[in-house]
Amino acid sequence: MAYSIGIDLGGTNIVVGLVDESCAVVDRESAKTRAPRSAESLTDSIASCIEKLLARHHLPVKQLQAIGIGVPGVVHPETGELLHATNLFLKNVDFPGLIRARFPEVTVCIANDADCAVFGEYLAGAARNYKSALMLTLGTGVGGGFILENRIFRGATGFGIEPGHMAVETEGTVECSCGQRGCLEVYTTIRGLKRMTREALSGGRASVLRDRVDFAEPSFNARLLFEAAARGDVVANEVLDRFVHYLAIGIRNFVVLYRPHIILLGGGISHAGDVLLKPLRAKVARTTVSGDVLPPPPIECCRLGNDAGVIGAAMLHREGLDMRTPA
Numbered sequence: 001m002a003y004s005i006g007i008d009l010g011g012t013n014i015v016v017g018l019v020d021e022s023c024a025v026v027d028r029e030s031a032k033t034r035a036p037r038s039a040e041s042l043t044d045s046i047a048s049c050i051e052k053l054l055a056r057h058h059l060p061v062k063q064l065q066a067i068g069i070g071v072p073g074v075v076h077p078e079t080g081e082l083l084h085a086t087n088l089f090l091k092n093v094d095f096p097g098l099i100r101a102r103f104p105e106v107t108v109c110i111a112n113d114a115d116c117a118v119f120g121e122y123l124a125g126a127a128r129n130y131k132s133a134l135m136l137t138l139g140t141g142v143g144g145g146f147i148l149e150n151r152i153f154r155g156a157t158g159f160g161i162e163p164g165h166m167a168v169e170t171e172g173t174v175e176c177s178c179g180q181r182g183c184l185e186v187y188t189t190i191r192g193l194k195r196m197t198r199e200a201l202s203g204g205r206a207s208v209l210r211d212r213v214d215f216a217e218p219s220f221n222a223r224l225l226f227e228a229a230a231r232g233d234v235v236a237n238e239v240l241d242r243f244v245h246y247l248a249i250g251i252r253n254f255v256v257l258y259r260p261h262i263i264l265l266g267g268g269i270s271h272a273g274d275v276l277l278k279p280l281r282a283k284v285a286r287t288t289v290s291g292d293v294l295p296p297p298p299i300e301c302c303r304l305g306n307d308a309g310v311i312g313a314a315m316l317h318r319e320g321l322d323m324r325t326p327a
C-alpha cells in the first residue's frame with residue numbers, strides 16, 4: 001500500500017493526515033498554528049507531525065508517494081509560492097521548497113485550502129460519482145472551488161474562482177470586504193445573516209429572535225435563525241428567504257455558465273441542512289434557464305468535514321488522473 005501525506009495548514013490548527021491510496025485518512029497528527037510564526041517554524045511543526053505518523057506506522061519515508069499542503073491564501077500556479085496568506089501573516093513563502101528540504105526524496109505539492117477541500121470531496125466525498133463539482137463554503141466569507149475533469153479549475157490567472165465576489169445585486173448599498181457592492185458575500189455569510197436579521201427586526205415586529213439574538217455581540221449564532229425559521233417564525237423565514245434568494249442567484253449564474261454536475265455547500269452555515277437545502281433547491285430549479293428541459297444539478301452538503309482538505313492535499317499529486325472508482 002502506498003501512502004501520501006495531506007496537510008491542512010489553517011489559521012488555528014495544522015492537521016497532518018496519513019492518507020492511503022483509496023483516499024482514506026489512516027491516521028492524523030495536529031499542532032497549533034500559533035500565528036504569527038515564521039514559515040520555517042511552521043515547517044518544523046509540520047515535519048514533526050509527519051515524522052510521528054511515519055514512526056507510528058513503521059513507514060520509511062520512501063514509501064510516501066507525495067506530501068501535499070493546503071494553505072489559506074493565494075498560491076502562484078507555476079512556482080507554488082504562497083504569495084499571500086492574511087490569517088497566517090505570511091507573504092512570499094516557498095512552502096514546497098521548505099518541506100522538500102526536510103524530505104528530499106518525496107514529491108511536494110501545494111494548493112489553496114478551499115481547492116484542496118473540494119478536490120477531497122470530489123475524490124472521496126459527496127461529489128465522488130460526479131464528473132465536475134462546484135463547492136461553495138458559507139461561513140465568515142464565501143469561498144469555494146470548482147473541479148473539472150479531475151483538475152482544480154484555476155482559470156487564466158491560476159488563482160481559480162472567487163464565488164464570494166460575484167455580483168448578485170445591482171442596487172446593493174452595503175460595501176463588501178473587496179470594496180465592491182452587491183457581492184454574494186455581502187448576503188450569504190454569518191455577517192450577512194446577522195445584518196439581514198437586524199433589518200427584519202427593525203420595524204418592531206414580534207419574533208422569537210428578538211430576545212435570543214444579542215446584536216451587541218460580535219458573533220451571531222446562525223443556528224438560532226434556522227431553528228426559528230423551521231418552527232415557522234415569520235421574521236426568521238423572511239431572512240431565510242432573502243438568504244436563499246441571493247444564494248440561488250449565485251448558483252444560477254454558475255449553472256448557466258458551467259453546468260457543474262453537482263453543487264456542494266460547505267462551511268458552518270451549511271449545517272442548517274434541509275431547512276436551507278429544500279427552499280434553495282426549489283428556488284434554483286425555478287430560476288435556472290430551461291429548468292424544465294435541463295434540470296439544475298443536485299445541491300448537497302459536503303460530507304467529509306475537515307478531512308476533505310487533508311485528503312485533497314494528499315492527492316494533489318494525482319491531479320488530472322482519473323483515480324476514482326465508482327462507489
Ligand SMILES: [Zn+2]
Pocket residue numbers: 164165176177178179180183185
Ligand atoms: Zn466582494
